[in-house]
Amino acid sequence: MLPKLAKRPTPSRFMVYLSPVLALFLSLLAGIVLFLIMDVSPWTALHAFFIEPISSAYGLSELAVKATPLILIGVALSLGFKAGVWNIGAEGQLIVGGLCGGAVALYFYEQEGFHIIPLMMLAGVFGGMAWAAIVAFLRVKFNANEILTSLMLSYVAGLWLNLMVHGPLKDPEGFNFPESRIFSDSAMLPLLHEDYRLHIGFLLALVIVGLGWILISRTLLGYQIKVSGAAPAAGEHAGFSTARIIWVTLLIGGGVAGLAGMIEVSGPIGQLLPSISPGYGFTAIIVAYVGRLHPVGALFAGLLLALTYLGGETAQIQLNLPVAVTGVFQGLLLFFLLACDVLIHYRLQFKQPALAARGA
């Protein structure tokens, strides 16, 4: 007969934290099988994927650059997921944040001053928040499922960005290419070291990790978020408004994602392009889960997932592997993580179950 899932009385706490490591290990195993099928030496491929990118100082700095948006959004999404608010449209909020931040940069084009970057940051944060506010409004007012609305709004955001770089924000001297002007120096994030692309956005991500940690573990708001996610009725009994939690978590998620978008255009990219993110907003969902919905976990998970982006590029250059390998690895990791989590909370029961279909 088919095995059944039986709930374990108390899932092991140790295993809950070990789960991401197990999932990573299983993804590597599956990766080896995958490479063998593709007729590539697994060792060379894994080396290219996971070792090569971080075997130089430049590689490490690139890792931090790619990890910055992932960590930022991962931390913010963790808060929402803990509250049971499923904002999966961080990609759209990132795009709108980047668009707003970029628009400010272009407005101050050929100006100098220290006010430009803070203004861009504010624009990015408010842009992302506004995008997420649509989701919060629809959810609170009409009980519209935030998974659908936030996801669909991501595509709308992408189209807006396209419209803007094809139209009003297009570089007037750019031979009609759908790109904005390259930002002036005052609109570019300061670099931490002149040889690398690593910018102060990474430090900002570390600050957000710290703030997120304090918020979730020490403040009343963090407590409310946890209670509302774990037992909504208990949250109402305690007097925490569900609507307020939905608004706050979505605004935080949107604001931070918008900030990440602004950091992308003002850091590594330096202008507005039709596409400003290789799916950071979606990958950050994996970051939040691999990081066990904990801000510090999101830091490590962000670095790991950033490595899959870098590794994908290296593998593409060195081994002619398709760039889709990055997506496959990310998918495998999430799949194995979820599978591990299921087996930590449930066990497979092969023998005849003690409970028949009908309970009383």
Add this chain to the structure above:
Amino acid sequence: MNEADHLIELKGMTKTFPGVIANENVDLALRPGEVHALLGENGAGKSTLVKMIYGILKPDAGDILFQGQPVIIDSPAHARELGIAMVFQHFSLFDSLSVVENISLGMDKDVPMETLAEEIREISDRYGLPLDPHRYVYTLSVGERQRIEIIRCLLQQPKLLVMDEPTSVLTPQEVQKLFVTLERLADEGMAILYISHKLDEIKALCHHATILRLGKKVAEVNVDDESTSSLAALMMGEDLATIVKQDHGSYGEIRLQVEGLNQPAFDSTGISLDEIHLDVRAGEVVGIAGVAGNGQDELLRALNGEEKCQSHACIMIDGKHVGLLDPNARRKAGMASVPEKRLGHGAVPDMDLVDNAFMTAFHRMGLLARGLINYPKTRQFADKVIEEYSVKTPGSHVPAGSLSGGNLQKFIIGRELHQSPDILIVSQPTWGVDAGAAQTIRQALRELAANGAAVLVISQDLDELMEITDRIGAICGGRLSRFYPTSQMTIEKVGLLMAGVSLEGDSQDAA
């Protein structure tokens, strides 16, 4: 007494669940025509035992003899084939189907609808179970729904009828009618296994009683030889202290006042509250009786602020309007509440007791310091509650969900009591709590009132309300009855109030 007379005999039944021994070496035997009580507190293992009889659970060890033959009952269908029928505590009926359609769905064999309707009519006439086979289930009362389940069983002409706490959803009057039917069935030679923890019912109905405590059989007695208190002592294994109601006659000011509270139902299965008037004075314990699902939950949520009222003036705490305030603002004004459902409403199962202590106490106990949670202080508070209300737990670090129902209830009530509220509203204060702890909780509620608080108890346990309240009323279909001094009330009169019947005059015997 000849062994061979037994219709069913269980020997050495044992069943364990992860971490719990639900039944350990339990014996039980029934003769045809006997009404046998299976008596025990919540969690004593009664349901587990009957689920093994009905083939829902498989015993780890033990033998079942049916009419002298050893049998292994591996499914409910097999149990029905042998002649065992069971009426569950929770019904499995489809609201949108008629009585006869519901019964037809549960049949093992195919019977034409009209024939079935005829049989239903016949049985309902014969056993005094009035029921129209073509009525839709959603139009029926709880008592009528239970009749469907009973008739469904009787259609199989069983030799053994198992009833799992059948009266928990009935008014006292409906209980009386049910007992007439059951006695009639026993007279015709059917064996009835009657599961309950209500001693009066067992005295009135049963011949023999098997008493379970913590999964073990502690006694089998002849019911006529025992008194309710000796049965209680067997069931609980200890003698109970009696509650002291202090001498009153003079209560203080009105602390909680409800004036014309109307509240629409918050979902399609909810009950709307209709013109609720209520006041509770300092020093007073007021009780609201009622059959489950008549608006108790809605009333509690309206009073504690989880559902805001339509006007500010309809609820007053110490004369101040609070109808539009949220639960925390009402807590600040001195009101505390304990909802009926502990896991997921009164407490968060996955959080530890420290976090759960913080949940409703952070304001009154000052557990927030400059916006941050003061964990050392919260832990102290949690530990104090655990100690004072003797909550059995390895410590305050364990998740609330790992505590037994009774211990969690002690913790939740302790959490509220320890904040010394001016008004306490509590729903089902001792449901599922062992007898000793129940008595501690009741005593604590009286003491809170004695110290000048107003206490409102919403409960389905009439004995409890009669014991601890000063005034009593009932809720039925979202409407509150008038309130009467408890000393002038009997269980029967409260039963009438629960059924929505108003008493003639103030103190005449209307039952």
